[in-house]
Amino acid sequence: MAEQVKLKHLLFVLNPIAGDVDKEELEGEINDICEQHHIRCCIYKTTGENDAEALKLRLQNNSFDAVFAIGGDGTVSMVAAQLIGTSIPLGIVPLGSGNGLSKDLGIPQDTEEALQLIHRQVVRNIDTLSINGIPSIHLSDLGFNALVVTRFCEGDTRGPGSYAWIAMQEYLGYEPKRYRIETDAESFEGPAFMVTVANANAYGTNSNINPNGILNDGRFEICLIEPFPKAAGIGILYKLYTDSIDTSVYTRRFSCKAATIYNLDQEFMHIDGEPVNLGQVLNIKMHAKSLKVILPLAEDNM
Secondary structure (H helix, E strand, C coil): CCEECCCCEEEEEECCCCCCCCHHHHHHHHHHHHHHCCCEEEEEECCCCCHHHHHHHHHHHCCCCEEEEEECHHHHHHHHHHHCCCCCCEEEEECCCCCHHHHHCCCCCCHHHHHHHHCCCEEEEEEEEEECCEEECCEEEEEHHHHHHHHHHHCCCCCHHHHHHHHHHHHCCCCCEEEEEEECCCEEEEEECEEEEECCCECCCCCECCCCCCCCCCCEEEEEECCCCHHHHHHHHHHHHCCCHHHCCCEEEEEECEEEEEECCCCCEEECCEEECCCCEEEEEEEEEEEEEEECCHHHHC
16 A cells, blocks of 8 residues: 655665766756755765665664665665665666666656655555575566676676667577476476566566566566577567567466575576576575555556
């Protein structure tokens, strides 16, 4: 259930290198909106070094009503990880190239519109996951997409064009890897092109791997794309972008509350877009309604 709240003291975590907006102008807009609505605000600019610890310290030493992450998926995940299990909601002003979680939450992708959440919003609880103790808020996966994400993060260019170029380069030579999956509902062992641990629906590229996923139902989905002929790739891609991936004969899905994935070939993995190496055994736990998020009012989404 969503509730409308009055925010009086806000922290903004701003990634100064995200997006192509003028950051000084953005800071000015934030200060103007807060002043207009009698809201106290602080702005912390990330540096890429010890940001999580710096944020943790600020949360310990201040009483904020909410924390807004202003940046891409990495900034959002870093802030969200500090707010899980607390009474402090997460706000998002998306500035990244993907912005997957904000899209699934229905948060405006226009900066000016997203800034209106500072004074006009509701708060709702959503689920989070942990994978070997590391928070996963949106989508995490193993296999082909994780390989592409890793190569993308290693490169110097950003944006969907760069991601698509890397995906095309890796696709023809990619061979499915072996996994064993044990859930509280069913099990699987065999090769897969990719395995997605989905708390939500679509990647930041708008490809929808889990069309019926719900962010606050106390369950998550493990979505498999099984081995397929290379020629079938275009059809699978089409289904991902038309919300119809469930109609493919090469997919299967497990809905569960807990799972263990054995990454038998120790293939690439990412959590919410950040490459990680967690070894061969991945223990996944559900934390129901453990994160408060700031959302637009219902009439603002009409």
